[in-house]
Amino acid sequence: MTRSLFTLSDIARTGAGRFRNATALEDARGTHRLTYGELWACVQTSAGVLRALGLAPRDRVLLYMDGSPDWITAFLSIVHAGLVAVPIPGQAPPELARAAAWYAEVKACVCGESTRDAGSRISAVRCLTPAALVASDASPVPVTTATPDATAVLVFTSGSTSNPRAVALSHDNLLANLRSLMEVRRAREGEALLSTLPPSHAFELVAGQLAPLAAGARIVYAGTLLPNRLVELMRGRAITRILSVPSLVEVLAREILGILTAGGTIESTCRESTIEDLASAFRRMEPPEQGRIRRAVRNCVGPSFRNLVVGGAALGPVWADLLPGIGIELEVGYGLTEAGPIVAVGFEAECPSGSVGRPLPGISVRVDVHGEILVRSEGVMQGYFKDAAGSAAALEDGWLRTGDCGRLDDEGFLFVTGRLKEAIVTASGETVYPDEIEPFYSSALFAGHCVVPVRGRDGNDVPTLVVEPASTDTSDAELQQAFLALRAAAPPRLRAASMVRYAGRFPRTALGKIRRRALADSLAREGVPA
Amino acid sequence: MTRSPHIEAEVRALISEIARQDASLIRSDEDLVERLGVDSLQGLQILAGVEKHFDVRLPDDDLVHLRTVGRIADRVQQLQHGGRS
Numbered sequence: 359m360t361r362s363l364f365t366l367s368d369i370a371r372t373g374a375g376r377f378r379n380a381t382a383l384e385d386a387r388g389t390h391r392l393t394y395g396e397l398w399a400c401v402q403t404s405a406g407v408l409r410a411l412g413l414a415p416r417d418r419v420l421l422y423m424d425g426s427p428d429w430i431t432a433f434l435s436i437v438h439a440g441l442v443a444v445p446i447p448g449q450a451p452p453e454l455a456r457a458a459a460w461y462a463e464v465k466a467c468v469c470g471e472s473t474r475d476a477g478s479r480i481s482a483v484r485c486l487t488p489a490a491l492v493a494s495d496a497s498p499v500p501v502t503t504a505t506p507d508a509t510a511v512l513v514f515t516s517g518s519t520s521n522p523r524a525v526a527l528s529h530d531n532l533l534a535n536l537r538s539l540m541e542v543r544r545a546r547e548g549e550a551l552l553s554t555l556p557p558s559h560a561f562e563l564v565a566g567q568l569a570p571l572a573a574g575a576r577i578v579y580a581g582t583l584l585p586n587r588l589v590e591l592m593r594g595r596a597i598t599r600i601l602s603v604p605s606l607v608e609v610l611a612r613e614i615l616g617i618l619t620a621g622g623t624i625e626s627t628c629r630e631s632t633i634e635d636l637a638s639a640f641r642r643m644e645p646p647e648q649g650r651i652r653r654a655v656r657n658c659v660g661p662s663f664r665n666l667v668v669g670g671a672a673l674g675p676v677w678a679d680l681l682p683g684i685g686i687e688l689e690v691g692y693g694l695t696e697a698g699p700i701v702a703v704g705f706e707a708e709c710p711s712g713s714v715g716r717p718l719p720g721i722s723v724r725v726d727v728h729g730e731i732l733v734r735s736e737g738v739m740q741g742y743f744k745d746a747a748g749s750a751a752a753l754e755d756g757w758l759r760t761g762d763c764g765r766l767d768d769e770g771f772l773f774v775t776g777r778l779k780e781a782i783v784t785a786s787g788e789t790v791y792p793d794e795i796e797p798f799y800s801s802a803l804f805a806g807h808c809v810v811p812v813r814g815r816d817g818n819d820v821p822t823l824v825v826e827p828a829s830t831d832t833s834d835a836e837l838q839q840a841f842l843a844l845r846a847a848a849p850p851r852l853r854a855a856s857m858v859r860y861a862g863r864f865p866r867t868a869l870g871k872i873r874r875r876a877l878a879d880s881l882a883r884e885g886v887p888a
Numbered sequence: 889m890t891r892s893p894h895i896e897a898e899v900r901a902l903i904s905e906i907a908r909q910d911a912s913l914i915r916s917d918e919d920l921v922e923r924l925g926v927d928s929l930q931g932l933q934i935l936a937g938v939e940k941h942f943d944v945r946l947p948d949d950d951l952v953h954l955r956t957v958g959r960i961a962d963r964v965q966q967l968q969h970g971g972r973s
Binding site: 471472581582583584585586587605606608609612613786846850 | 921922928929932933935936939940946948949951
């Protein structure tokens with residue numbers, strides 16, 4: 359079926375033919391619902407409204423809203439009209455939206471209720487709401503003018519306003535990745551996916567939006583991420599699958615644990631336990647006792663739920679133990695926006711410990727002499743937008759340099775062992791760079807300071823501030839107080855998790871630049887906890 | 889509307905339990921993120937706890953503003969009295 363897809367809006371067109379009356383999209387309240395037939399009608403109408411604005415082919419349109427039925431409808435309309443979607447999360451602050459709009463030179467902006475004011479203040483840009491996109495007097499666009507090799511989307515991979523970086527992915531790139539994914543993981547008709555991640559991220563866009571729609575599944579948008587509401591939705595809407603990031607998995611698990619202790623299924627003291635302790639307690643139980651817990655979990659999350667897909671960052675090994683035990687299949691994977699984005703997937707139960715699965719069909723992966731993972735596929739990006747030098751550095755003879763270190767075993771399983779770049783990927787899947795964080799932590803009490811990743815117990819990196827005190831007389835408490843004050847003033851995503859006092863002088867280059875990697879290595883040797 | 893001291897005390901107790909910190913020391917208008925270092929996921933747990941404990945449904949568009957004990961208590965009180973403001 360995926361062979362009949364030439365551009366992205368063909369997903370909506372063929373869906374209307376095959377699953378016309380099936381529900382494609384619904385919001386958390388259950389008040390906004392679209393069938394596949396309605397989705398395709400909306401896409402054609404909205405593309406007409408966008409055309410009527412007088413936009414030229416390949417003009418860029420900012421999509422500034424949270425995931426919802428309106429989001430994917432707007433996205434498909436933009437690409438159906440032959441335009442380029444530039445999605446940013448609805449939670450992004452207005453200054454970031456302005457920076458993205460300026461950098462991508464967008465000509466129009468589609469905003470939700472909460473982003474309308476910010477969107478309308480982006481100068482010289484027409485701002486539309488989803489309601490305006492379905493104005494009935496525009497002539498619908500039945501046939502797309504987009505070509506498969508045209509850029510469909512620009513995905514920002516750096517969240518800062520100072521050094522934006524946008525990955526250009528074509529219709530071909532995204533559809534190639536979708537085909538590879540669907541060869542091994544095809545949602546079935548009647549499946550329902552709970553969407554919890556921002557679809558402005560390529561992983562959610564392909565695996566959480568396009569793949570379910572290409573298979574006739576139903577997408578339910580969670581809206582807020584309050585764990586009590588997520589569990590309510592899982593049960594009430596017969597959800598079968600969730601794509602998530604590790605930090606949300608823990609919050610969901612705590613919520614289910616709360617329900618189980620409140621219902622008397624397990625002792626209330628378990629609420630205070632760590633996940634490690636719970637997993638080992640579960641392992642020690644007799645099979646009938648384990649069965650009782652499994653049934654209680656099933657009552658919480660509903661009888662249909664079976665599959666949890668975790669991307670964005672590493673999930674601690676303890677989960678691989680616990681989740682299958684309580685009847686939830688865990689899927690892992692590896693990808694990056696530049697690869698279009700999914701590279702490898704695997705069911706945790708079938709993968710050797712620590713592996714992220716096998717590369718998808720049609721995707722070649724090799725590891726070079728420096729240990730860096732290289733990827734070649736039709737999904738690999740066209741390049742970085744307006745950054746020829748960056749693109750040339752990332753793409754070499756058709757191979758994408760991922761910046762990640764890893765290895766492949768004899769059976770083709772991929773292991774990601776670290777990062778060549780200095781990016782820090784936190785447990786919520788967000789990427790931050792030491793360069794972005796450090797400017798917020800200057801103090802007269804520090805002779806020097808820098809930010810290094812320290813590996814936490816769950817396997818994810820925690821940005822940690824390391825300081826060299828200006829005077830040996832400065833007490834730890836004074837340093838800590840200065841750190842907390844600076845931390846409170848920094849933007850939330852640029853907050854270092856903790857501070858470490860460095861004993862001695864920082865390792866520096868001949869030019870006086872701090873050697874971060876050497877410093878991180880020496881901290882790791884000393885066993886500094888995150 | 890005068891703020892109910894009972895609701896405020898219960899909100900503090902919930903926050904203490906989830907953030908594992910002594911919330912009784914913080915002023916009701918102090919930002920939980922700034923003062924207690926509550927992260928976004930703990931924030932979700934706190935608000936979920938509030939919904940369950942008081943059996944209310946917090947308005948979606950208001951969630952990002954509920955960052956102090958006082959605001960949370962006020963919102964709960966309004967919802968219990970059947971209105972939003």
